[in-house]
Amino acid sequence: MTDALPIQQAKSRLLITLVVDTSLSMRSNGAIDQLNAALRNWRRELLGDGYLTAVGEIALISFGHDYVIAVDPAGRQKGHVAAPFRPVREFDPPRLEAGGATPMVEAVQYALEITGVRKDQLAAQGIPLAHRPMIWLVTDGVPTDDQGARSDRWRDLAPLLRQQEAGRHLLFYAIGVPGAEREVLSGLAPNSFYHLDELDFMRVMRLVSVSLNAAKNVTRNQSSDEVYADTRDRFARTEEMRIWLEKNG
Structure with a gap:
């Protein structure tokens, strides 16, 4: 019997970017440990999706510990990586650590920057996008400056996100767990924000999968x-089914 052929990267791409909060508050209530566990669990689901492993490229940006960095989503290099996007089939997230302030705005801006750079690189290679790039912000806090003081600079970022959405260049989701402020989430993502009542990063990653x-x-x-309305409806149905199965399974 011959060995199975390796997965070949498709001729088109879907750019996936996770922007995750690793600020000091994530040390509370085991939040950072839960986030790490959820990412590891999500990895198994992601690698089981033949379509996403063929077309997907993923980037992982953390903000807080070490300020804003592009973490190697393949888990091979430490610190900031120069090439943030890796094929989904190589996704093997390293353990994230918590500490520092909450430079949320800078992290989202960086996500937009690397997405634009990667789109240009793919275009230069004659590789089209299969779908609009997708960015998820995941946080338990509010934006701060590099000294830890609250910042309202997110208000300046929101119009840029709306412009990208209106041009069908981007899908942006903001997901908050306890500690995040609804005003900030809804300001950044009016129709695609989710404010969860419990510290449940497994649920966060289920939402990413549904979207x-x-x-x-x-x-x-x-x-x-x-798209956002369809995602919200799908997520509600998925959660209803999950709860039913837990009660009756």
Whole structure:
């Protein structure tokens, strides 16, 4: 019997970026440990999706510990990496550590920057995008400056995100666990924010999975708000089914 052929990267790409909070507050209540466990669990699900392993490229940005860095999503290099995106099939997230302030705005800006750079690189190679790039912000806090003082600079970032969405260039989600402020989340992502009542990063990653599955069916003519509405409906149904199975399974 011959060995199975390796997964070949498709001729088109989906750019996936996780922007995760690793500030000092994530040390409380085992939050950083739960986030690490959720990412490891999500890895198994992600690698089981043949479509995403063929078209997907993933970047992992942390903000807080070590300020804002592009973490190697393949877990091979330490510190900041020069090439943030790796094929989904190589996703093997390293253990994240918590500490420092909450430079949320800078992290989202950096996510937009690396996404734009990667899009240009792919275009230069003649490789189209299979879907709009997707960015998820995951946080338990509010934006601060590098000294830890609260910052309202997110208000300046919101119009840029709306412009990207209106041009069908991007899908952006903001997910908050206890400690995050609804005003900030809804300001950054009016129709695609989720404020969870419990510290549950497994649920956060289920939401990421649902939004990825919804994106597979998006047409070029669909508005971002239509995609967000579909994602919210899918997530509600998924959670209802999960709860039912837990009670009756």
